[in-house]
Amino acid sequence: MDTTLAIIFYACSGLATAGSLAATLAGARWRSLSLAAVAVGTAGALASLSAGLAALLALVALGGCALLIGALPPDPAGPADRPRRGRAGGPGLTVAVGAAMSLLLAAGLLLAVWRGSFAAGPYPGGWFGAAAVGRAFFARDALALEALAGMLLAALAGAAAAARARR
Amino acid sequence: MSLMLALSVGAVLIGCGAFSAVWGRRSSRQLVALPVLAAGAAISLAGVSRFAGHVDPDTGQELAALVAVAALGATVLGVAWARRGDAP
Numbered sequence: 001m002d003t004t005l006a007i008i009f010y011a012c013s014g015l016a017t018a019g020s021l022a023a024t025l026a027g028a029r030w031r032s033l034s035l036a037a038v039a040v041g042t043a044g045a046l047a048s049l050s051a052g053l054a055a056l057l058a059l060v061a062l063g064g065c066a067l068l069i070g071a072l073p074p075d076p077a078g079p080a081d082r083p084r085r086g087r088a089g090g091p092g093l094t095v096a097v098g099a100a101m102s103l104l105l106a107a108g109l110l111l112a113v114w115r116g117s118f119a120a121g122p123y124p125g126g127w128f129g130a131a132a133v134g135r136a137f138f139a140r141d142a143l144a145l146e147a148l149a150g151m152l153l154a155a156l157a158g159a160a161a162a163a164r165a166r167r
Numbered sequence: 168m169s170l171m172l173a174l175s176v177g178a179v180l181i182g183c184g185a186f187s188a189v190w191g192r193r194s195s196r197q198l199v200a201l202p203v204l205a206a207g208a209a210i211s212l213a214g215v216s217r218f219a220g221h222v223d224p225d226t227g228q229e230l231a232a233l234v235a236v237a238a239l240g241a242t243v244l245g246v247a248w249a250r251r252g253d254a255p
Contacts, residue, residue, distance in 0.1 A: 006168045009168055013210070015205055017183060020184065023199045024190050025185060040200060046210065046213050046231060053232065057232040067227075068243065069202075069246065070244050080233055083188060095190060107179065109181060109182070113171055113175050118171075121218075121221030123221065146238055148237060159246070160181060162248065166250065
């Protein structure tokens, strides 16, 4: 069973990573599909980590992100969808520095992961965890849930105000 | 599977998200970074909860779900901001 879960985790992690790179580098018409792959891959990885409820919520939330970003109109000028270019036609200085910094960030995080010594122990929870996580949501950390609900409400109100302003 | 593997996948996804944020010229492309960063954070948090959360195994899962929903809220605002110039 553990081998099956490991295979699912590897496959879903690869799908999420490939989807994130494709969403960045591919054209605008592939963006929604790539982000959907990120959502499915993340949900599968979370489910294989015994976080079934978080997987379900991540699938809905990240799938919603994919739909929203995919519904954006394509850029009217094609070249604007490409990365910033320098004078010589190569990537601009900002993009080159940013890409190097993101690579450094990933390398630093990986170094911290592989060189760090973390506590480990047996997992006492179930594979879905709806009851325990629900208790944490609504009893212990109710303030965090209310803050998140307030943030979502503010985001929807802001989006509605922006749409009204466009009309 | 191990904690290091889960955290490594999270680190790679966070690096991809940071790369997405700097790669595009338009905000519509930079918005891709939000769900990718949230995915990396969620996998890391769930991994910690699964492999190192023997005292409190629910907090990591709870935070993973919160991060994903927070990314949705931020994306709603970002999409509204990106479409602000589409008035006919």
